[in-house]
Amino acid sequence: MITTKVVSLNKMINMSNQREFDIIVWGASGFTGRLVAEYLFNNYGVDQTIKWAMGGRSQTKLEKVRAEVADNSVPLVIADSQDEESLNAMTQRTKVVCTTVGPYAKYGSKLVHSCISNQTDYCDLAGEVQWMRRMIDHHHEAASLNGTKIVHTCGFDSIPSDMGVYFVQKEAKARTGQPAKEIKMRVRAMKGEMSGGTYASLNNVMKEASNDKSIYKILLNPYGLNPEGEQSGPDKRDLQSVVYDKTSKSWIFPFVMAGINTKVVRRSNALMGYPYGEEFRYEEAMMSGKGLSGRIKGLTAAAALGVMMLAKPGSLIKKGVDMVLPKPGEGPNKTKREAGFYNLKFFAELENGRKAVGVVTGDMDPGYGSTSKMLAESALCLAKDNLPKIGGMLTPSVAMGDALLKRLEENAGLSFSINF
Numbered sequence: 001m002i003t004t005k006v007v008s009l010n011k012m013i014n015m016s017n018q019r020e021f022d023i024i025v026w027g028a029s030g031f032t033g034r035l036v037a038e039y040l041f042n043n044y045g046v047d048q049t050i051k052w053a054m055g056g057r058s059q060t061k062l063e064k065v066r067a068e069v070a071d072n073s074v075p076l077v078i079a080d081s082q083d084e085e086s087l088n089a090m091t092q093r094t095k096v097v098c099t100t101v102g103p104y105a106k107y108g109s110k111l112v113h114s115c116i117s118n119q120t121d122y123c124d125l126a127g128e129v130q131w132m133r134r135m136i137d138h139h140h141e142a143a144s145l146n147g148t149k150i151v152h153t154c155g156f157d158s159i160p161s162d163m164g165v166y167f168v169q170k171e172a173k174a175r176t177g178q179p180a181k182e183i184k185m186r187v188r189a190m191k192g193e194m195s196g197g198t199y200a201s202l203n204n205v206m207k208e209a210s211n212d213k214s215i216y217k218i219l220l221n222p223y224g225l226n227p228e229g230e231q232s233g234p235d236k237r238d239l240q241s242v243v244y245d246k247t248s249k250s251w252i253f254p255f256v257m258a259g260i261n262t263k264v265v266r267r268s269n270a271l272m273g274y275p276y277g278e279e280f281r282y283e284e285a286m287m288s289g290k291g292l293s294g295r296i297k298g299l300t301a302a303a304a305l306g307v308m309m310l311a312k313p314g315s316l317i318k319k320g321v322d323m324v325l326p327k328p329g330e331g332p333n334k335t336k337r338e339a340g341f342y343n344l345k346f347f348a349e350l351e352n353g354r355k356a357v358g359v360v361t362g363d364m365d366p367g368y369g370s371t372s373k374m375l376a377e378s379a380l381c382l383a384k385d386n387l388p389k390i391g392g393m394l395t396p397s398v399a400m401g402d403a404l405l406k407r408l409e410e411n412a413g414l415s416f417s418i419n420f
């Protein structure tokens with residue numbers, strides 16, 4: 001049995017070394033995909049250190065976007081999410097598929113299957129917990145056996161959280177010999193907007209959950225992405241209200257990404273065999289400042305979030321929200337992306353009663369400017385770096401660890417620091 005696994009892994013390594021491309025950016029005609037393609041073209045060129053192509057379902061749209069963000073030297077690859085033959089033809093040509101074709105629950109399942117069948121590594125921007133759970137249940141075993149890395153959440157959700165905790169724990173162990181017992185991530189400041197594709201993905205999660213109540217159980221379980229049999233622990237549900245937080249000395253309110261990020265961090269801990277400890281606690285929230293103004297700001301932001309997330313499909317409120325928010329293909333322009341940023345604080349409680357504060361910053365808007373750089377660097381990391389020889393439905397820190405940390409700091413405009 002063990003011999004079979006080793007043989008198939010070696011075969012895979014040989015196979016993937018001979019591929020025509022290192023990376024295909026699939027979804028390059030969409031809002032985020034074109035940013036990824038633009039980033040690769042501007043920073044890595046074509047056929048120099050990496051061989052890459054732009055992918056999508058429409059030749060005409062791809063040609064148009066290619067003319068805007070790159071040039072004719074970038075090859076185009078056509079594949080439709082519902083056409084398995086076209087997906088297999090695509091995944092057989094490349095070492096890595098980097099996909100921004102979402103909502104992933106609608107368009108992503110066959111691609112994941114095709115990547116594993118053809119031993120092609122994969123990264124995406126999925127934040128759809130119910131879909132990731134399905135993919136884990138269906139594919140983790142096969143991907144671990146044949147050594148294919150499938151890595152969801154390679155954007156703002158959840159790289160800064162997952163890699164932030166990875167970084168803080170690494171530093172804590174180096175300094176004290178022990179991991180932190182608890183980390184509270186607080187969004188200190190953030191500036192950015194949503195795209196139509198992300199709003200469509202959020203809507204799809206809520207729609208699926210209202211049709212299938214078992215999805216709520218997954219969304220509400222803090223350990224909803226953990227391996228089977230390991231879905232309980234000391235953490236409770238994410239923050240649901242506006243409260244004063246002594247740790248950050250600020251009012252805090254719910255963070256829209258917490259439901260994804262915290263589960264990814266817990267899955268990382270579980271997949272690595274609990275290097276943060278089995279009793280490790282992790283939570284996330286947004287800071288709104290001190291005093292009455294901090295409280296009012298928190299209440300207002302929480303109310304707006306509640307309306308966006310909980311308005312019933314078909315209701316007048318929902319129609320109003322749909323009118324205000326962008327449509328698929330739309331999102332913040334270059335000026336807004338460049339004016340954006342984020343600053344996340346990681347308050348860590350160490351074993352011996354000592355404390356440390358980690359900080360992760362990003363130099364562009366979280367959702368698109370920074371996300372497209374994080375996704376592109378993840379794809380490059382999977383294609384080019386010397387990574388642990390493991391496969392499965394992995395998280396960014398488990399699949400790419402230190403190699404990704406280095407790329408994020410050197411190339412993607414993120415910084416990681418810590419004070420003890």
Ligand SMILES: NC(=O)c1ccc[n+]([C@@H]2O[C@H](COP(=O)([O-])OP(=O)(O)OC[C@H]3O[C@@H](n4cnc5c(N)ncnc54)[C@H](OP(=O)(O)O)[C@@H]3O)[C@@H](O)[C@H]2O)c1
Nearest residue numbers: 029030031032081102125155156157195197198201328329
């Ligand atoms: N995690 C994060 O931080 C983060 C940040 C940004 C975005 N996202 C996620 O990324 C995804 C994309 O967002 P976006 O704003 O870029 O969306 P978008 O502009 O709507 O782009 C979607 C892409 O999917 C393609 N597509 C749709 N149906 C397809 C099919 N049947 N076969 C092949 N391709 C198909 C579209 O191609 P056409 O052009 O031909 O229609 C387009 O290229 C969403 O799921 C969003 O939630 C996550």
